Amino acid sequence: MTTEEIGAQFKALGDVTRLRILALLSLREYCNCELVAIFGISQPAISRHMARLKEARLIQEKRHGQWIFYSLTRDPFRPGQGLGETLARIREADPVVTQAASESPNCTVPAPS
């Protein structure tokens, strides 16, 4: 997973409505129409939020007739998948970070205690 993809995932999490949707999906599956009623915003607005969550691989869908039920994907919600681990992955894989980390301080610094 590239740093850009990680950033996109965090961006998808950076909205109150989407966070609430995910919190609900951690309890049971929900269909689009229920979420419209709960949040009091338009159906296309919910649809776009779900599309963004799906793009970020945070949710998956399952058709059931004309309804679509959404549920969490397991991957990003595993224990031990915290911020620290994410930064470690960036540290190892990101070209800008690895390059910068390999160089010594280039600022006339008085020894950072």
Added chain:
Amino acid sequence: MTTEEIGAQFKALGDVTRLRILALLSLREYCNCELVAIFGISQPAISRHMARLKEARLIQEKRHGQWIFYSLTRDPFRPGQGLGETLARIREADPVVTQAASESPNCTVPAPS
């Protein structure tokens, strides 16, 4: 921590430059001027990124003469602080979520398997 604050924290993480800054700060302290050189963007741009990270309580600063060194705060980077735990907190504390979760499905649904 409110859902809004959690969302603001994820929003602060939803930018590639800020993710890279945090990854570097997980190795050692950095000062503003170093980051300007590393990322090749203007000094005010870096300064604003640092302000956003500080607002989100992801970093803290320490003056050292005329330099300011930034470092990670410990709280959000603790192990066991993953997405799942965050959703659990929202589930328990967010008024919209708790209200919605207490109600039964209000959509004529064919029994979500």
Added chain:
DNA sequence: ATGTCCTATAATCATATTATTATCTTGAGC
């Protein structure tokens, strides 16, 4: 096939975000 219900997409608008350049503030040192 026609109509209806649920969801997705398109066009649009208001606001937020990220960058720029210019300016201000603050601390170090003479």
Added chain:
DNA sequence: GCTCAAGATAATAATATGATTATAGGACAT
């Protein structure tokens, strides 16, 4: 005091985001 350097803030411009209304597609019923 004055000057210089590091960083913060202000004003501004380009792009992204989140909402709306209007429209299109898909599944089920009659």
